[in-house]
Amino acid sequence: MSAHLTIGICGAGIGGLSALIALNRVGLDAEIFEQTSAFARVGADINLTPNAVRALDGLGVGDELRKTAARPQFRISRMWNTGEETSRLAMSEAAEEKFGAPQLTMHRADLMSALVSRVPEGSLQMGKRVENIEFSAGAKSSLAFTDGTSTSVDLLIGADGIHSAVRKAMFGADHPTFTGVVAFRAVIPTEKLAGSADLDCFTKWWGPDPETQIVMFPLNKGRDMFVFATCPQDEWLEESWTTPGSSAELRDLYRDFHPEAQAILAACDEVLKSALYVRDPLESWINGVAALLGDACHPMMPFMAQGAGQAIEDAVVLARCLDGVSDIPSGLRAYQEARLERTAQIQRGSRSNQWLKAGGNADWVYGYDAWDVPIGLSV
Known part of the structure; x- marks a missing residue:
């Protein structure tokens, strides 16, 4: 060309x-x-799984991202009410060895700057x-x-x-279609979460229905914890897709979740609320x-x-x-x-x-290499 x-x-x-x-x-x-x-x-966060990090490495920005990003040690699934752990996938060094890149979690602006x-x-x-x-x-x-x-x-x-x-x-x-799901986002200094478990991990608390969940993972080399929680809502009447939220509403909506999840939410002071569209x-x-x-x-x-x-x-x-x-x-x-x-x-x-x-094989997502996948060109 x-x-x-x-x-x-x-x-x-x-x-x-x-x-x-x-x-x-x-x-x-x-x-x-x-x-x-x-x-x-x-924006608050970006969760880059190994497939994304490997692609970014090829763009020449991976080293810069690693300077500020956190590297979750495990990807953990837990049940909302009992706290039972249903899956644990090793990330960090294990992901780097298996997929050629780790998972990196960071502020979205750090990725944009890079x-x-x-x-x-x-x-x-x-x-x-x-x-x-x-x-x-x-x-x-x-x-x-x-x-x-x-x-x-x-x-x-x-x-x-x-x-x-x-x-x-x-x-x-x-x-785009409003999904009937809204999301809450918050960033918490990790020092406010002393005593909480798995602060160096990506943890997903699975709720009583597919739309209800809480996801938590570290940012800024582990100095902050990001919280992303979703739940059903019948309609969205705000002009903006993202508005200031209420930490009291957030805690009330998840009041039946396991005490360890509630302890994280109790530390949320400032919250954003947004609608999810597809x-x-x-x-x-x-x-x-x-x-x-x-x-x-x-x-x-x-x-x-x-x-x-x-x-x-x-x-x-x-x-x-x-x-x-x-x-x-x-x-x-x-x-x-x-x-x-x-x-x-x-x-x-x-x-x-x-x-x-409940476990499963992540290879089809995390193992994808955009720089090497066949593209079937007819030159």
Whole structure:
């Protein structure tokens, strides 16, 4: 493929930044258009399982992430009422030996900072909110922005999230579905949890129904503990998907959980509450001159901790599929063929929420190597 190919990426989130870096790694230049005017330290956590960490290692950011991340020693499942441990999967060194990378848990902003540091100067344009996208006879994508500027690219990559403007231009307008599940998030200094067990582990407390759970894992080299709790709610009336929550409501909703889980919740002072939205798996992510990745095409429930990881995998595989191909459409077809079924399977598994509840084999998720998986190119 010509080195003069123009590639535009909408969205400078984890998937978009990963895509640009991966494209650079295979010798292709790209430019990112991001609607916000500046990055902010937003979000609380990111749980990167070995498949995601191995992909990030190939992007050259793994060493930087290890400086601030925690490395959970085990992935533990426990029952909400009895505290019974139903599965324990060794992570950290054991995962590194088996899968080639550990699990890393960290603040989302630390991952973003590491990725941004790998973006070449001039490749990232901020304050570029898309107003209109047009595809011209399968040859170019034309983008108009709300600031009055415009551009055209040979290949457009939609990494612009669940409200994707690129997706809308490709396939028409639709709306994500509220799952009937809300999530509470909180970060607790570990020093407030003296006496609690397994503070160096990823622990999931399984509730009385698939929508109710509490997940806990360390951040910041173990100095903080992140809490993520979900439960059913009939409707979501807030204008924002994320709002300040009530620690009293959080504790009341899980008042019947095991005392060890309640002890963690008792230390939560500030809480965020958000609605969880999904879309059904798409039959296609491409149209010949444009492709989607990450939440733009496969937004997931968080129950397998694969949302960010699948976006990173998409980015790596897409770059590999564009490396050396004779034309864009064949590369995009190879990308879709390599990624569609895996992401759909993880979407379905995340929604059913039975992943590793009572043990099982994690290899099909954690053992995936985006840099080495067959891609079936016809060059």
